[in-house]
Amino acid sequence: MSQDYPALLVIVPLLSAFIISAAGWVNKRLCFPLSVAALSVSAYSCIGLLLRVLNEGVVHYRLGGWPPPWGIAYYVDYLNGLVLCVVSVAALINLIATKKSIEQEFPEKTGPFYTLYVLFVTGMLGITVTGDAFNLYVLLEIGSITGYALLAMGDEDRAPLASLNYLYMGTIGACFYLLGVGYLYIVTGSLNMVDIAHILPGLYQSKAVTAAFIICMVGVWIKMAFFPLHAWLPNAYTFAPSAASSLIAPLMTKVMIYVMIRLILTVFTPAFAFTTLAVSHYIVWLACIAIVMGAILALAQHDLKKMLTYIIVAEVGYMVGGAWLGNRAGMTGAVLHIVNDALMTLCAFLVVCNIVYKVRGYAFADLKGLFAKMPFTMGAFVIGALSIIGVPPTCGFFSKWYLILGAIQAHHYDFMVALLFSSLINVVLFFRVFEIGFYEPFSDHEGHEHHSAVMAEAPLSMLIPLYIVTAGLILAGLYTGDIVNHIIRFVIPEGFI
């Protein structure tokens, strides 16, 4: 059984999606347990797979036993082992946490919602585990299309249009990726990533390879909302239902960052990406701009959810810049930030979920006096905010550490300045929210006539998963050394300075 973990973690959710859909017609209450079961099997498989990779090294799995280049091969190394775990565990925790929220927001559509949820996770896991370039496109589209549908289920007024705009841009992105794979196929005749990597080195001078790389990159950048290709993200995530945004926001962009790193490290190899191509310098500049613009745009927002989406845009800038710095510290920072940012974003959006559940709104005006009304939720929010700002010992600090160290070592001081600027702006952003929750409504002088607000906290089923994630933020920070030394160190090939 354990030999088949790579296949299990994709197939179980895929088949369960149909079962859930059917079950939804019979009895709505069956959907939740079935989804939990499916995602638990996935999570279990992912963790088992990571442990296998830690013991044995890279795992190759051939679907149906067909060897490449005829068959589709799944390829699991340290990088995707780590990302798989993060994706599956995050999806599972989110599922449990948002149960009440889903019941509140669509009482009649729980069946379809859970079906789409599980299919989306299938897509994400599939993207991460596959070793075949075209298979990646297929699963990318599975994830994306279910994503569009999930995001459109929100606020009647704005969600469908926002999702439609996301659809256009997302499709362009995926098509670009497909085009790039086409060019690669022309040149190498293979679709298997490892295979391509073996064949390519002799062909680095070919213009087709350069074109393939650039087109693939642009496609992936559109999908991960790298400034200035980010325009779809704020609206799409803001108007979405809270359960959907807390699922998609932490995962989609991070998995696309994984794809980018996979392309750089495995398919095209660093020798091509950094040396032959020589654009890394400019991409880091673009990343700086992305970070700064994300921070500034976040400042201009008046509601919590949109502010968080612009922070996501800035975080994507961190990871793209870190990966393209071209040194070990930068790449370590980028990979570490995939894990950390997924956790931080999950924490932040789960908090929004709680707030929306109780307060039915997420604008700043809705947040008054929240520290008194929802102390536990806001407590978790504070820790999540500290992580996004980058305060030790939360995990956000350590990925920033590596990113800044990488910037110093690469003499890319502009990137370092952008990172620090973003941290400072994050302080302002989050303390603005804290102030509204803490001070307003204003009491009289000296605060002696303080009306004690009645505590109206979110239910336990929403709080406990939130606290698990929050604890995860601190644990991930404290165990950074282990994560880096045992896993991420092996992600980066030797000789990568």
Next chain:
Amino acid sequence: METITSIRPLLAVLVSLLITPLLVVSGRKPNVREAWTFVAAVAKFLIVLSMLPAVLHGTEIVYTVVQFMPGAAIKFRVDALGMLFALVSSSLWIITSAYSIGYMRGLKEHGQTRYFCYFAICLSATIGAAFSANLLTLYLFYEILSLATYPLVTHHQDMEARSSGRKYLLYVVGASIGLVLPAMLICYDLAGTLEFSRHGILAGTAASRPMLFALLLMFVFGFAKAAIMPMHSWLPAAMVAPTPVSALLHAVAVVKVGVFSIVRILTGVFGIQLLSFFHFGTAVCYVAAFTILVGSFIALSQDGLKRRLAFSTISQLSYIVLGVALLSPKGMIGGMLHIAMHAFGKITLFFCAGAIFVATGRKNISEMVGIGRRMPVTMAAFFIASLSIIGVPPCGGFISKWYLALGALQAHQIGFLIVLLFSSFLNACYFIPITYTAFFCRPEEAMFENKVQEAPLFCVVPLVITAIISVILLFYPQPFFRLASMMVENITGM
């Protein structure tokens, strides 16, 4: 230097952190809650004290919590300087807790559970910073301290608190993220480690002089808690907090963490040799001297008692920096000793200010004419404490100022000696009149009736205790003096 490994440093840090859930749970029963605070404070003090004999013997106690990268870990090392700071903080927490009870209950403040919880967390962070073995741990606890003091500073939750809170964050957190973090990482890149060492980790690196100077400035101004001008404005603004908060945090823990960090940077990261080779010590002396003088001048013009005390603190903190930056053994002893002397003196002064507020509701000095008739004990303590700050016998502050003066002579820096003396004179100018008008004024100018009516006992007893300690310290400055001398011997090898 012998080192032993023991979990006691970690315990000292954690004891107040672990008490926090108990405080929350017993929120409805104030006496139980306060009892827990005392338990934690006494426990912390005893754990710290238990490590004192070893440190005095010359041993250092280390404990590694988690190692991230080579040279960067969360690690504790109890050496003489850290022990000095930890002793001061932990002993004063016990006294401040007692004072807090009197003050908060006297004014019927809201949110007392939250207050005591965050106080406990702040003390954890302070002890953590005191025992930090490397720059990363120091930075970690420094940040936690900044964030944990925010709810205390903004306790009153009104408009004034909000704007003071913003200023506080802007200066303290802004400087630490914007200046200290990159400086720390550049250091790590240059030296490959962040562990404080006897000779300074930057000593052997290939960094250029301008780069090192830039790093030094980034650290000195980045640790904004040390209130070195121009990073000082947050301190007067933070006086909007309840007085016990101002007392412990801004006279003892928070600002002391700031100067403590700078002292660690000067001695452990840069090292005495490097600083004197490049004449950086003198540069820092100039910056400190500027703050000393300007702080004293501004204090002269303040009418609000707490604001005058705040500017006095700004000035006194730079004495510590000046002492260490003089790079002479006596100067460094004086600077480090002043951490302790100033703490006991300043906390008494703040306690008095709070007691006056609880008893009469007055905040401005001009409204306190003749108050000595009504609150003689309080004003007597105030007088003794101000003598300590000015630096005259029979108070402990005399020793630290004496050593600072000797240090300036030892370093052949007559200019700074003059600065020190002039500043002491200014201190007298703004402290003595307060006591004078409190006791000696014409009967018609007195604003209070003649009967004695002190603040509640829980307020008065602590301030008397700290005043008496200030006096005792002159005659028996141990163990602080011994610790300071040991640290200086360690660094300079003399």
Next chain:
Amino acid sequence: MGDLVQVVIAKYNYWIYITLMMIGLYAMIAKNNLIKKIVGMNIFQTAIILFYISIGMKKGGTLPIVEHGHGAHHHAVHAADYINPLPHVLMLTAIVVSVATLGVALALGVKVYNRYNTLEEDEILAQIRKK
């Protein structure tokens, strides 16, 4: 000049797909009507599908169907005689994806229409701004 013309004519499949792509992109960006945008998206995807198919072409190759499939005679196939079947297979998948995307896009379009009673994007944005 002769060379240039030769290059253009030789790689005509690339030019066609690029032109189609640009038409699709233009429609998606410049057109106001949601359905036209969706059609543009479809043209965009079709262009890529055509591109893939075109790269499988070989001069003189025939359809990749082998007569004796499961028979006893297994003889090696001369690959140069048959056009490459793999891109066709891949593009079957891509067409399915394209159809699915089209379905979702149209469903969203219906939702938008039900809410705003119009399919013109500028009118929709005006209605949103008015709120």
